[in-house]
Amino acid sequence: MRKLLLASLLAASLLIPQLSLAVGEAASSYGLKATGDAASLATTSTENNDVTAFVGKYIIKPILGLVGLAFFILMIYGGVMWMVAGGNENIVKKAQSILVSALIGAVIVVAAYALTNAILNAITVGSVSGTP
DSSP states (O other), rough: OOOHHHHHHHHHHHHHHHHHGGGHHHHHTTTHHHHHHHHHOOOOOOOOOOOHHHHIIIHHHHHHHHHHHHHHHHHHHHHHHHTTTTTTTHHHHHHHHHHHHHHHHHHHHHHHHHHHHHHHHHHHHSTTTTTO
8 A cells, every 4th residue: 555655646746737738728728928928028048058957857856856855755654653543652752753863854955955056156167156
């Protein structure tokens, strides 16, 4: 049962982003591009097509999404384990350990991403504040 639930959650997490890619067709069929042009809004992507943009969009964001999903599942699992412990101290301590470990892991991943992003911005732009 657990394997089936885990497999379905993984499949859903991989398929749900594909549903949001229908925006391009919706923009053309509902006249959103014409409305944007009439309002003098930029209707084309201004995103750089370099390696860092590709890696950020197609590798880092999905990995961060999976890390967030793992954090969410571990928090739910630890919380449920704590609730059903029935006063058993060993189970409560194990649940607390799972919750603390999940939180520490999430903080480490977010801090590593923020540090890496700041360093890459400093290298590519020329300064940490974003002004050359």
